[in-house]
Amino acid sequence: MSRTFAMIKPDAVERAISGKIIAKIEEAGFNIVAMKKVQLSLADAQAFYAVHKERPFFGELTEFMSRSPIIALAMEKPDAVAAWRKLMGATNPAEAEPGTIRKEFALSIGENAVHGSDSDENAAIEISFFFNHFEQV
Numbered sequence: 855m856s857r858t859f860a861m862i863k864p865d866a867v868e869r870a871i872s873g874k875i876i877a878k879i880e881e882a883g884f885n886i887v888a889m890k891k892v893q894l895s896l897a898d899a900q901a902f903y904a905v906h907k908e909r910p911f912f913g914e915l916t917e918f919m920s921r922s923p924i925i926a927l928a929m930e931k932p933d934a935v936a937a938w939r940k941l942m943g944a945t946n947p948a949e950a951e952p953g954t955i956r957k958e959f960a961l962s963i964g965e966n967a968v969h970g971s972d973s974d975e976n977a978a979i980e981i982s983f984f985f986n987h988f989e990q991v
């Protein structure tokens with residue numbers, strides 16, 4: 855069993871489709887081990903996405919991620935990182951496969967409904983960024 859970290863991004867929480875996304879997560883067989891709704895400050899978003907700080911979209915990304923609440927989830931499944939990235943679909947919804955969350959719900963390459971960790975190592979770092987030891991079942 856392995857874990858990944860997911861967020862339902864502001865664009866999706868604002869449109870009140872977080873329940874639909876959580877249903878897809880559960881239908882796909884993920885066990886949600888921790889979940890909460892939080893408002894990131896700009897500094898929080900900059901810290902979380904520090905790996906992208908030299909990218910041209912960093913300002914747009916961090917302003918978007920801190921404009922309204924997000925839902926953070928730690929979830930478990932065999933090969934969780936890859937399984938969640940497959941269910942999310944490509945970063946750009948125009949390139950996302952049918953049946954993926956981004957194909958169905960993303961608005962644009964920036965406002966793309968969900969986040970997922972890109973490695974087991976980053977999943978552990980990102981889960982610890984959002985959840986303390988007693989919030990992780």
Ligand code: RTP
Nearest residue numbers: 911915944945963964965966968969970971972
């Ligand atoms: P994420 O980290 O949010 O799960 O998304 P990802 O791995 O599919 O994509 P990544 O390359 O890590 O980019 C992080 C997020 O930055 C925004 N982005 N905007 N305007 C743009 O060209 C652009 N490119 C990326 C997206 O919100 C993307 O998910």
Ligand code: MG
Nearest residue numbers: 969970971972
């Ligand atoms: Mg990424």
